[in-house]
Amino acid sequence: MVDYLIGVDGGGSGTRALVQSSAGPFVGSGEAGPSALGQGIAKAWRNIELAIRSAFDQGSLALPPWNRCALAAGLSGVTHAPLRDAFLAADPGFARLDAETDSFTMLIGAHGGKPGVILIAGTGSIAEALHADGSRATVGGWGFPVGDEGSGAWLGLQAVRHGQAAMDGRANPSPLARRVWMHCGDERQALQAWCAAAGQFEFAQLARAVFDTEAQDPHAAMLLQRAVEAIEDLALAVDPRGRLPLAASGSIAERLAPRMRPAWRGRLVPPKENAVAGALTLIRQAQAREPEEAV
Amino acid sequence: MVDYLIGVDGGGSGTRALVQSSAGPFVGSGEAGPSALGQGIAKAWRNIELAIRSAFDQGSLALPPWNRCALAAGLSGVTHAPLRDAFLAADPGFARLDAETDSFTMLIGAHGGKPGVILIAGTGSIAEALHADGSRATVGGWGFPVGDEGSGAWLGLQAVRHGQAAMDGRANPSPLARRVWMHCGDERQALQAWCAAAGQFEFAQLARAVFDTEAQDPHAAMLLQRAVEAIEDLALAVDPRGRLPLAASGSIAERLAPRMRPAWRGRLVPPKENAVAGALTLIRQAQAREPEEAV
Incomplete structure (x- = not known):
């Protein structure tokens, strides 16, 4: 009982x-x-x-x-x-x-409790679906550093990679690169030490720098566009026919979901x-x- | 004395x-x-x-x-x-x-001991130059997982990422994806456990799978092309005027150097x-x- x-x-x-x-x-x-x-x-x-x-x-x-x-x-x-x-x-x-x-x-x-998709991107990223026939699907969520594309830690990893490249002349010392240097270290030794010690959480802290510099830095804008594509990929794989309502959750997904292509945006519902x-x-x-x- | x-x-x-x-x-x-x-x-x-x-x-x-x-x-x-x-x-x-x-x-x-460039890509990747005026330059070598683009560990990371994407329907179950599954685990739980435990060395073991599947798998061929571009970026940043002889070292650099653009290939010398x-x-x-x- x-x-x-x-x-x-x-x-x-x-x-x-x-x-x-x-x-x-x-x-x-x-x-x-x-x-x-x-x-x-x-x-x-x-x-x-x-x-x-x-x-x-x-x-x-x-x-x-x-x-x-x-x-x-x-x-x-x-x-x-x-x-x-x-x-x-x-x-x-x-x-x-x-x-x-x-x-x-x-x-x-x-x-x-009804069929739908959740697209989560915060520190990591994952999508889950409950289909009308009761079946479930999970896509992404593979963890740091290899997976979780489009997540905060993933954005931070790309941002730091750009900061490294800018420091040694493979990229422009753009606003995003300068933000990375300010946060992680503005000389090789310091940046390298930061990278060696940083994990998923520390990289995710850099996601904010990407959003903050987007307007001034084409590289930051490009990274956010790639993140949008990554979460679109998650949403597509979890619900290939694209019929279910789609809720976004997590600090990154909430900011990126409104940038998805119209077909996805039209299915967005608040949790x-x-x-x-x-x-x-x-x-x-x-x-x-x-x-x-x-x- | x-x-x-x-x-x-x-x-x-x-x-x-x-x-x-x-x-x-x-x-x-x-x-x-x-x-x-x-x-x-x-x-x-x-x-x-x-x-x-x-x-x-x-x-x-x-x-x-x-x-x-x-x-x-x-x-x-x-x-x-x-x-x-x-x-x-x-x-x-x-x-x-x-x-x-x-x-x-x-x-x-x-x-x-003469001026020149060395381009090293094995588990990691780095380029160093000694210029005619005695000055030195170092590019890359930032370490796993964020940097070392074009290295064995970097190639392995991309390969495993592809294996993950193929497993959950974001990519085709191509020959490279199947090699990754064979090596790391052919179901989500096993692949996720492999990723959680793997470090730079373990990812670098997958570089061979990329070379092995290149002929049958456009994704593998694309990854190798991106690796070539990454080591070209290293060589360019370390010697922007492109005047120094260039030696390649390490299992990956030795295989990729002959694929670089003619301007670089023409400067290649054996160590x-x-x-x-x-x-x-x-x-x-x-x-x-x-x-x-x-x-």
């Missing part, structure tokens, strides 16, 4: 939970520290439980036994099968437990709800299917 | 030493383990001393006191100033000690000598200048 439905959105910076009674009314929402699986399964579960506890507190309800709760969580790190398995194995006893990617719960939230609401929708749908499945 | 001139070439896989008497005759050559500065200064010195000792052994000479020897070493890691300083500070007492980049000793070797001979030439030149400098 499931009394409560719980949606969780967990990533590297924090965890959110949203709780609804099976009978309908919302109970409350709560937050806690990070629950990205890569940071440790025990830590993930601890913060998920804290966020849920806080949601019940908000609704002035005592925490029920886990076996009266069904949980869907969209978690960063779920695509890594060993982490996902370890997370599921540490289930403290939920009546139902679904672990999904955070991009899938964003998709479900964006379109209220209906966020990832944690998407997780709640997921578990609600799963519970609603339960009787059918039991037949 | 310097009795012996010593050239050393040291990198991540080994160290070579070449010893010549100040009076002219060669003494011998020797080898030892790695002396890339990044692997530790004490280890670098230990292997340099071992290689020198082995060169004197080969010449059936007793090892002289270090203060009767002048040493020039071309060492991987010298561009990192703290490592270079620590290496020089640990000088066991040579009459003269010069620490240079391994690319510079390759340049000196390639052109016998005269290797890096350790270049280091010896350097110290010989330095000692020859000594009396002038003392005046």
Whole structure:
């Protein structure tokens, strides 16, 4: 007997939970520290439980036994099968437990559980689709440094590459190049040391420099155009027939989506709800299917 | 009083030493383990001393006191100033000690100490020039993953990016894509895990796949063309007037140099000598200048 439905959105910076009674009314929402699986399964579960506890507190309800709760969580790190398995194995006893990617719960939230596409570009980039026949597709999301074309880290990588080339005479010392030097180091030794130490996050910081210099720097404008093409490629591959509504999410996708070609722009819709609401929708749908499945 | 001139070439896989008497005759050559500065200064010195000792052994000479020897070493890691300083500070007492980049000793070797350009593309890529007025220029060599365009690791990165795109429908499952899948993993989970674990060396292993599939795969051919353009850019930036002889070194540069545009191809010369001979030439030149400098 499931009394409560719980949606969780967990990533590297924090965890959110949203709780609804099976009978309908919302109970409350709560937050806690990070629950990205890569940071440790025990830590993930601890913060998920804290966020849920806080949601019940908000609704002035005592925490029920886990076996009266069904949980869907969209978690960063779920695509890594060993982490996902370890997370599921540490289930403290939920009546139902679904672990999904955070991009899938964003998709479900964006379109209220209906078919659609989500195009995410922030530090990384990925597109997911839920098709009318229930099938799913995921494109991109391959990670730094090789993939995630069109993302913030990708834009930053291209910007720094341009700063390097300008420093040694293979490109003009354009406004973007000068911004890179200002940020990373304006002589070879310093720029090289910055590059050796920088990871995905540090490169993503340079994405802003590309947008900021676009008006004065044709190279920056070209990089943004390539980023637009990269996210168009993601959207096309995830929904080749181009019939689904398209929601953009993440700092880069939100800025680039309006620049896509008319065919794409015409399908753009604002996300209906966020990832944690998407997780709640997921578990609600799963519970609603339960009787059918039991037949 | 310097009795012996010593050239050393040291990198991540080994160290070579070449010893010549100040009076002219060669003494011998020797080898030892790695002396890339990044692997530790004490280890670098230990292997340099071992290689020198082995060169004197080969010449059936007793090892002289270090203060009767002048040493020039071309060492991987010298561009990192703290490592270079620590290496020089640990000088066991040579009459003269010069620490240079391994690319510079390759340049000196390639052109016998005369003005010229060396274009190196193996795992990474860099170009160096010694101009007629004695000035030097270095271009590229920025490292993985952001720089080193046209190198083996760069080609591998592009190849894997293509394999990713083909796997999720953004590119054709071409012969190159299939080679990438065969090498790295033929499903998303496996390919993603490979990418997450791979570094410069692992990506460089894929360069061969690009050459191997060139004839059947337009994408592979395009990547090689872009690599050619990248090394042309290096050569142009290091010698903008294009007057110096050009030597190519490294597995990738050797294959790509003959594909450069006629203006570059016409300046190609085979490297005269290797890096350790270049280091010896350097110290010989330095000692020859000594009396002038003392005046």
